[in-house]
Amino acid sequence: MNSKTEPTAPAHYDVVVIGGGAAGLSAATALARSRRSVLVVDAGQPRNAPAEGAHNVLGQDGVPPLDLLAAGRKEASGYGAEIRVDTAVSARHTGGALEVDLEESGPVRARRLILASGLVDELPDLPGVQEMWGRKVLHCPYCHGWEVRDQRVGVIGTSPMSVHQALLFRQLTADVTLFTHAMPELDSDATEQLGARQIRVVAAPVSGLRDEGDTGVTVVLDGAPEAELDAVVVAPRFHARADLYEQLGGTMTDHPLGAFIDSDPMGKTEVPGVWAAGNASDLSAMVMVASGAGVMAGAAVNADLVMEDVAAAVDARAGR
Ligand SMILES: Cc1cc2nc3c(=O)[nH]c(=O)nc-3n(C[C@H](O)[C@H](O)[C@H](O)COP(=O)(O)OP(=O)(O)OC[C@H]3O[C@@H](n4cnc5c(N)ncnc54)[C@H](O)[C@@H]3O)c2cc1C
Incomplete structure (x- = not known):
């Protein structure tokens, strides 16, 4: 055989x-x-x-x-x-x-x-997020927080947890903006916490991100002026x-x-x-x-x- x-x-x-x-x-x-x-x-x-x-x-x-x-x-x-x-x-x-x-x-x-x-x-479905993921689009303060210390950081809100993310990144930089985007309305506790830590709140949906090379990243908003930042935080x-x-x-x-x-x-x-x-x-x-x-x-x-x-x-x- x-x-x-x-x-x-x-x-x-x-x-x-x-x-x-x-x-x-x-x-x-x-x-x-x-x-x-x-x-x-x-x-x-x-x-x-x-x-x-x-x-x-x-x-x-x-x-x-x-x-x-x-x-x-x-x-x-x-x-x-x-x-x-x-x-x-x-x-x-x-x-x-x-x-x-x-x-x-x-x-x-x-x-x-x-x-x-x-x-x-699974990243938020917004232009620019996938392209800059892991470089200028971040999620974890322990992985990349030190690298953006003292820089302009924006958090794209997708759930109540985004408030927590903003507070964590506030430990690393005084310049944090929370874009409420797809979050439910902030409750009074969250509003008080964000205010006490001088975190700006922009109540507008994000329509995309634009990579600005060496100068950072622009957050394009629907119904509000664009914001120029160094890094953006999302919650996959x-x-x-x-x-x-x-x-x-x-x-x-x-x-x-x-x-x-x-x-x-x-x-x-x-x-x-x-x-x-x-x-x-x-x-x-x-x-x-x-x-x-x-x-x-x-x-x-x-x-x-x-x-x-x-x-x-x-x-x-x-x-x-
Ligand atoms: C952008 C980013 C930055 C990060 N930075 C840090 C950091 O600085 N410090 C830190 O501690 N953590 C960091 N993390 C978290 C870190 O990536 C994870 O902790 C780590 O990768 C988990 O290891 P793992 O072995 O479980 O999975 P992975 O590292 O993802 O490995 C899984 C492997 O399995 C393979 N695989 C999957 N399915 C199959 C299949 N069916 N057949 C064959 N192979 C398969 C994949 O291809 C992959 O190679 C970061 C995460 C991200 C997203």
């Missing part, structure tokens, strides 16, 4: 990790250091890719995001993890394992799956990438800021054999938090496999 015509069985790993960002690479390193066979599948689009540097990263503050991940890939593969540039498109339980279809390289199987696929920032809706999770029978959990994959503190989800880490399961996780969650998930998955192997060894020894 010609062996070339026989279908090849999918490669089988202890663990397949979906996503090679801070969470996925940290999980893979913990697992590979525990001598587990690990495949990291990564489509290569980490959330902070548009940013110049990643801040609040201990020991490497300001490191370019892609440089940090290149170092992480090197570390994980140094312990034997396999890193594959590909996209996981579907997943299922099959014969006691988890099978994942990869767009370019076909199916792979694993005993356990870690979803570290991050989230999608955070939507965890969870297609595979839903295909495996999981249900996403709603959150005031978006939707995520619920898990226990070690990353274990409601779907048997599936863990989650990083922004997929924690919408507010910054790089170091995502990385920490990845290490925890990797350790928890290793412990789970250890106990499965022990149970099998006990049965084998007893002749069961």
Whole structure:
């Protein structure tokens, strides 16, 4: 019989990790250091890719995001993890394992799956926002606040949370304007807080942003004069990438800021054999938090496999 015509069985790993960002690479390193066979599948689009540097990263503050991940890939593969540039498109339980279809390289199987696929920032649908995202259009005071200290910052209001965002950025600069845009009417508490911190309120809808190169960004308003600023703050809706999770029978959990994959503190989800880490399961996780969650998930998955192997060894020894 010609062996070339026989279908090849999918490669089988202890663990397949979906996503090679801070969470996925940290999980893979913990697992590979525990001598587990690990495949990291990564489509290569980490959330902070548009940013110049990643801040609040201990020991490497300001490191370019892609440089940090290149170092992480090197570390994980140094312990034997396999890193594959590909996209996981579907997943299922099959014969006691988890099978994942990869767009370019076909199916792979694993005993356990870690979803570290991050989230999608759903930005306000306004001209200029997507183009300047991560540079002059910001969301997180801890990621980029220091970089705009003492500058002219405008907050585009989309929910009552925008008041909180304006107050946070006021810690970094005295020049903050809140454009009420799509917010509900400010209540008396919010009005008092904004006034007490000298935050200007412009009650007008924003119709778009214009990039002014070295001189900043113009906010174009409907029915009010344009405003010239250095940076604009928006509040994206955070939507965890969870297609595979839903295909495996999981249900996403709603959150005031978006939707995520619920898990226990070690990353274990409601779907048997599936863990989650990083922004997929924690919408507010910054790089170091995502990385920490990845290490925890990797350790928890290793412990789970250890106990499965022990149970099998006990049965084998007893002749069961
Ligand atoms: C503009 C901006 C700036 C930021 N700046 C900072 C900062 O300065 N400091 C900080 O601590 N945090 C910062 N953050 C937050 C930071 O981006 C996140 O904390 C971090 O990216 C979370 O890591 P993660 O591994 O969970 O997800 P990600 O880094 O998003 O990685 C997920 C990976 O999974 C891949 N993937 C997704 N689905 C699939 C699939 N089906 N198959 C294969 N691969 C898949 C993606 O392509 C991606 O490479 C910033 C965020 C933004 C938006």
